[in-house]
Amino acid sequence: MNFATRAFFLFLLVVLLVYHSLRQRQHKYLFLLLASWFFYASWNPWFIGVLLVPTLIDYTAGLLIEQATTLPRKRLWLTLSIVGNLGLLGVFKYTGFLVDNGLSLIRCLGGQVPSWTVELILPLGISFHTFQGISYTIDVYRGKIRAVPRFVDFALFVAFFPQLVAGPIVRAVEFLPQMTEPPPVSGTQVIEGLHWFVLGLFKKVLIADRLAEFMDPIFQQPELYDAATLRWAILAWAARIYCDFSGYSDLAVGCAKWFGFELPLNFNFPYLSESITEFWKRWHISLSTWMRDYLYISLGGSRQGVLRTCANLLATMTLCGLWHGASWNYVLWGFYNGVLLVVHRLYDHALEGVPQSTVVRRHLVYRLFAWACTFTLVATGLIVVRAQTWNGCWLMEKALLGLGTSEGLRMVPLWVPLLIGLVVVGHLYSGLKNVRCQLLLWPEFPRAAVYVMALALIVVFGPGSTKAFIYFQF
């Protein structure tokens, strides 16, 4: 059940009506849990097992960690929880990748191996809910939160349907305190819920899905097009992936508000970043902070010298790439981002204490240059993820750097720059003023008019069949 479909709207309406008509805490949460499980099972009933197993493991591990009186015991239960979650993730997400590469390696070494491959269905959102479970047991281990005594509460924390399949990755410390009593829904939440829901739909249905129609064929066969069209396709891809994923996060935030829950911010105008470090503080925030808190810091963070810090950054980002997808494209993309972070860190380090460096770095010309460099570097990485072949990837990279050919088809409909322009305007209008969304500050009448107009545009100009969210595959 995709978010931007009639079936989901109907499901949401029914769940909201029943949830708010129930009075008792346990009834409300039990109903919401069952609804969330139904939502998950609607993709494939077998997925429920993949959700239930880690839920049971983490719930039990949390209780055992809290009850354990010695550190080794606590560590044992924590290890079991982490191994259980990562094991499940590994089996479903990486088995095929490992087997394929293992067989290829044997073939390269001259070995005789059968030509079969392993293909397992990847359960939706497995990367998200397993990370959520791991963060819970680690937080219980670190004493940041108490273990949840009621299974229904814990299961709901893992399965809460607005964020179940594509995040944001909600931390137990953020969500569980909200669950003490069913939070009452305030008027502000109703309005803000509408705001984020409409904005999310607009980004997904009108911008991301429409841009997909333009850029998909170009990425499929880039050799047919001239460099200018390829550059537009790269811009469209950057705008699309942002609108697709942040659109999903907005929808999740909006839905959660209608149940009285607050979900964390996941995107903060990432394309305004003036460095790659800043980019990762603005893009998929719930994942990057998860990686920082549970992996980078656990590896030693920046406490053990420059070399070790660089190694930690590279390892964290390469694993972050692998988390996104079981293919060499993603591994390379993660490693590439790790290298960029290391270079930026060393650059920062080198400039520390240099006179006038702060003044220069605050100058508008320097900031514009830094922004242009950052965006180009980010786009370079995004091409690696999306390209179908390494040859196509090279063609796109050349076009991005202004080295492409002027021969080939030129085909950029008027609406492509228009839609990309909307993303730019959104970034400049709200991002530069450092507010989550400037529209929220508008007077009621023009704001309502914008919602009506946005909804009308979504209904009329959205593609007939909505494409699945890109981040579902992760």
Add this chain to the structure above:
Amino acid sequence: MDQGHTSSRRRRLRLLLYFVLGLLLVDGVVRSQEDRWRRCDPDDYQFRLEGCQREHWDLVLVGSSVIAESADPAILRGLSWEGHPLDKVYNLGLPGATTSEVWHAVHHGLVHPPRVLVYGITASDLNGSRNEPHGPSTLMTWSDWPGWLQQRPDAAWWCTRHLVEEQLQQCWGLYRYRNGIRLWSALQLERCWPGTCPDAAAEARGGVQTTAALRRPDGYAPNPTFQTMRFDLRKASGWDGEPFQFLNNYSIGTHLNYLDRLIVWARDQQVRLVLVDMPVTDDLEGRRNPAEFRAYRQALRKRVASSGVSLLTAQRDRVGLTNADFADLIHLNKSGAARFSSWLRQELEHLSPPGARP
């Protein structure tokens, strides 16, 4: 403190109120311009039904696309029936329709019962595995729903779903006419800035042309592509015909119950019902689906025998049709339609009660 709280609550309520009013306003504007959207994105069932409802017809031809393409009212107009000419002839052919749709079109479209009702039927009309979504969405209302549950319990859930979807769509004009608005906008944009959305604009222009054809007073709007196509030439060029899916998983199902209802309705309204077993190519009935056509004809003859309704069998050789008169496996082209219509006119005049013939 309390005052501030109350005023912020009022502001929030005001926003919601503006939002709802805005939606209603947009809906009102969209509905007031519905003809504009419908012209770009025509619903042929609805246009034909409306055309039929507008007047009191003497002779109405119903059926699926086989009748929509083949029966030319201009040729049938003026045929003599019981000593009087049938001057007002309407083609209510509904592409893709089964007998269930035909019944609902007759039930809602024939406000004034005609003197003669010709139903051009073929095997696909009775295929129980087929359901045409246009039926529940355009031809049916809630008052037809209990009847459907009774007549076609096997497709009860399917019908209910489509009926509910349609009723919900009707609540929101913007959603209902979204495709028409999109096409109309494309047409306007393309006029101002050529090359902006050529595909959508071409689709809109096609829609406008179809609308003009569907609004012809006699309802006859054959597909322009079929008009010029010739099945014999296509076969000679090595083409073997596209898969004909309308006879897939063939079973004489509950559509037959609606044929019974049609027969009863005609008797009650004192309308002379004539069934015409429509001509199809030998490739379809002789080579591809002989068993399906046998089952269909057997069921049809049984019904005709028990009800006493007239049946005209439009075999190819009787009508004088060859593959040159067909556009594809089942549809007649322009010359085929002319030949069939003339034959039908003759046959109907023979059927006219003898005492009353001039």
